[in-house]
Amino acid sequence: MTSFTPTAPHAPVLGWFSRSEAWMDSKGKGAWIAAMVLGFVFFWPVGLALLFYMIWSKRMFSKSSCRHRKSWTRHGYSAMRPSGNSAFDAYKADTLNRLEQEQHDFDAFLQRLREAKDKAEFDAFMNERAKDAARSDDPEEDAGDGSPKPL
The missing domain is CATH 1.20.5 (Single alpha-helices involved in coiled-coils or other helix-helix interfaces)
Structure with a gap:
C-alpha cells in the first residue's frame, strides 16, 4: 500500500481525510464521481455526502473539466483562414x-x-x-x- 508523502520538505503531516482528498484530486474528477457512485451503491448517505462535498468545494464544476472547450477556443477563427480551394x-x-x-x-x-x-x-x-x-x-x-x- 502506497501512502501519500508531501512534496514540500517541511510540510505538516496530513490527516487521512486530507491525504485521501489529495489522492482523489490527483486522479481527477472521474475518481470523485466513481467514489460518489460507489457511495450511493453501498450506503446512500455516503454518496450523498460526497455529492454535497463535491458541490460545496466546487470540484463538480471546476474549470479543469472543460478541457475540451479550450481546444475549441484555440480554433475559434479557423473559418476565416483560407482553405486552399x-x-x-x-x-x-x-x-x-x-x-x-x-x-x-x-x-x-x-x-x-x-x-x-x-x-x-x-x-x-x-x-x-x-x-x-x-x-x-x-x-x-x-x-x-x-x-x-x-x-
Whole structure:
C-alpha cells in the first residue's frame, strides 16, 4: 500500500481525510464521481455526502473539466483562414459579405423601428397632454366631478 508523502520538505503531516482528498484530486474528477457512485451503491448517505462535498468545494464544476472547450477556443477563427480551394474561398467570402450586409440592413431596420415606436409613444403622450390641457381650460366643466354641466 502506497501512502501519500508531501512534496514540500517541511510540510505538516496530513490527516487521512486530507491525504485521501489529495489522492482523489490527483486522479481527477472521474475518481470523485466513481467514489460518489460507489457511495450511493453501498450506503446512500455516503454518496450523498460526497455529492454535497463535491458541490460545496466546487470540484463538480471546476474549470479543469472543460478541457475540451479550450481546444475549441484555440480554433475559434479557423473559418476565416483560407482553405486552399479558391472556388470555396470565393463562395465563403461572398456568403460572409452577404451575411454582413444583411446584418447591417437588419440593424438599420431595428433602429428605424425603435425610432418609429419612440415617435408614436411621444405623439401619444403629447396628444394626451393636449387633451388634459384642453379639459382644464374648458369653462363648462364642473370642478367637482369632471363632467360637463348640462345645458
